Amino acid sequence: MRRQVLINVEATDIRVAMLEDGTLVELFVEDLHTRSKIGNIYKGRVESIVPGLRAVFVNIGCEKNAFLHFNDVLPEFELPQKGRPERERRSQLRGTEAVDAMADQEEDDDYVDPVVVGETEEAVKNRPRRPLRVGDEILVQVTKEEINNKGPRITTFISLPGRYLVYMPFAERSGGVSRRIEDGDERKRLRDILRDLKPETGSLIIRTAGIDQAEEAIRQDAEQLQKKWQEITRRARRDRSPARVYDDQEIITRVVRDNFTEDIDEILIDSKPAMRELIRTCQVMVPCLVDRIALYDSPISIFDTFEVEKQFQKALRRKVPLRSGGEIVIDETEALISIDINSGRYVGHEDQEQTILKINLEACRAIARQLRLRDLGGLIVIDFIDMNERENELAVLREFKRCLRSDRAKYAISDFSEFGLVQMTRKRVRKSLAKAIYRPCPYCDGSGRILTDQQLWKQLKYDLMAELEADPPAAAVRIVVHSEFKTYLQTAMTAELRALAHKYHVALQIVSAEDYHHERITIIKQAKSTHNVGSNNGSGGNGLTQRRAEKKLETAQMARDNAS
Structure with a gap:
């Protein structure tokens, strides 16, 4: 397999594409004007502590305060709660979760074979603690980006990733070797190296990139990380909160550190x-x-x-075609991501069960690629085509897990449910690729729907009747609408409009405006009496009153909300 890296540098952004045999498998995009904060370290100020939410809200200089869960607070701080056995039990391993939030996303609690160095667990428990109060200044690291109306998520268990190691300055007791390093002899060699390193403070995790690396190279990486931490602490002592004391978001350095491997054949940059x-x-x-x-x-x-442009634009469509003729349909919502597999035009030449199995197996490969390419995270529900035989379900699960082995993000997969669904979670750190390169449609507010002409007519009819019932009485009414809706009114609603004109003894004129939103309607009323109108609105007796409905119909948003 030929592996290529393409780097496109523009004035507004930098894009890095990873290709395997010419097929796009990953795409990283960094907007140079709105850079991500993932991995950055801040000196923040505690703004509020909410025991009911088990949360601390910290000002790190963002528009919204950052969210710090009690479980992500160092054990040296006493929090306003009765006991915290879970946090004490996991406190020294908690720092590895921040590693999962970094681009490597592989060395967390479930993927690290611990190597014990430094303090015992009993010594850690007996450390003196001090209460965490509003106004306190603390060092925190961003683990999740701001998403929608949520502020960034942070942790006090800071981790600094290097090429071969991850340094955790506050995790005094446990380090380890990534469990993805499977060779027993290599694991033993790396554990021995780790014991010999013994940093003055904190602990180290050896990443999978450390496989077969010389001890001196790993030692140099450890020294560089500790020097970096010393510089961070100096800046933290010097700067006033809120302040950024470490920036991990230079995309080229980050991609080299976390994604470049020795089997890359070619790197092109423009x-x-x-x-x-x-x-x-x-x-x-x-x-x-x-x-x-x-x-x-x-x-x-x-x-x-x-x-690459053609590939990722095609890949980010809602419907992704399969070579067999089937398709997968991907929908992102606030709560979860749903993936549906359809057989499409594929009928096969065997029995129905084998045909369905082939489509589902092909869908496994396509879904695994889409998860990496789109960088989808959170709860994901997959609706495979129903299969009757349990053996076939197991075959699909095995294939799906095999396809996900190259995914660096942490994930968990369930078995088929009684409804034939497979649920999985994938670590969400940054915005998905679709949210990074697209923005909500200003026409439909991102819903993908607008009101039907029939629904618009109902709203227009009742608004128009309310205008005609109101004083002063109207001699004529001009209705300004989108050109498509005007065509509908003149072809389908002619009789109803004539009936309204006859009932209220009024002349109705329909005017189109191409720049109007499809749901926008303006009603302009010309009164019969000019004497009262002139005295009421100071118009000098021109006889015109304009009561404009130049807002998008409130029912439009309500209808979209109900539909979704």
């Missing part, structure tokens, strides 16, 4: 300054890749040349 920075970074972290870096120098976009 910017000379960025290429020089990339070479410097690779010389430190992955020296073997330096000779594989090349400048892409062409007026044609690098993403167009390798059809």
